[in-house]
Amino acid sequence: MKDYEPTQEQFDKDMASWTMEALRDDGLYRHLRFRLSGGGFRWFDIVTWPDTLVITGDCETFTFKRLEDMFEFFRSSGSRINPGYWQEKITDGRDRARSFDWDTFRAAALADFDSSTEDMxxxxxxxxxxExxxxxxxxxxxxxxxxxxRNFSYRDGGPGAKVLFRFDLSDGAPDGMTxxxxxxxxCRAIAWAIAQYDAQKGQTP
Structure with a gap:
């Protein structure tokens, strides 16, 4: 299965020189700051309170709600991320988890064409x-x-010739969302941050 973008390899390379600072660590009330070491400006925060985890900073801001201890919720996936399940727990705009990608749309359109024209x-x-x-x-x-x-058609000859192919969009077009x-x-930052926190606390996930 193709890895999600950014891949784990890309993410791990980016995070190689990041450090963690615990601004608050009081049971379920946590405020952890992660920053590029060496005076860099890149950072993100993980903030938790009962039933809630927020990630914010030099990234999108997402709020998740599921368990009293949200670290336990994210630990349940082990070292892997679970974008689909985690998306269901976003409370501040879960549609933001997906976006249009032209390459995805293009590939789906060509696949639709290929399956519909096998007898051509x-x-x-x-x-x-x-064309x-x-x-x-x-x-x-x-x-x-x-x-x-919607506007594409292939004709057998000139403009007045018989249409040999036209997309059937009666069931909808590819949405190109990924x-x-x-x-x-x-998602990767949350999983990584919890692992850093557990390592500093001497805990085994």
Whole structure:
């Protein structure tokens, strides 16, 4: 399975020189600050109180609610992140966890074309696919994405010729939505931060 972006490898490399400071550590009331060492300006905070965890700083801000001790909630996934399940626990705009990605939309549109044209004459199919790629690459914008598919047709000859392919959008078009990069970064940051906290406290997750 393809790893989420940013990948764990990318994230670990970014965090290699970050440090933790406990501004408050009183049972379920925690305020942990993580900062790039060496005088860097990058930072993020993890703040918890009963039933709530907030991550904020040089990243998106997300508030999660699930268990009295939210560290226990995030520890339950071990060292892995669980974006789909964790998204359900966001209380300040869970839709922000996903965003439009043109490459995702483009790949889904081409996959739809390929599955719908298996019986098409091979030379015509190749020509139609090339025309579709040209149309998709001409307007890589979220707001024009569906219009590209709605307006696309391949004809057997000139403009008045028979239409050999048109997208069937009766069940909806590909939405092009994927996990937002900043959300995945925050998920990895939470898991990493709790691991740093546990290591400093001498705890085994």
């Amino acid at each position: 004459n091979p030379p015509q199919r190749l020509e139609a696919r090339d 579709l790629i040209e149309a998709l690459d001409s307007e890589p914008d979220e707001y024009g994405a569906v219009d590209v598919l 996990w937002d990069f900043h959300y995945i970064w925050c």
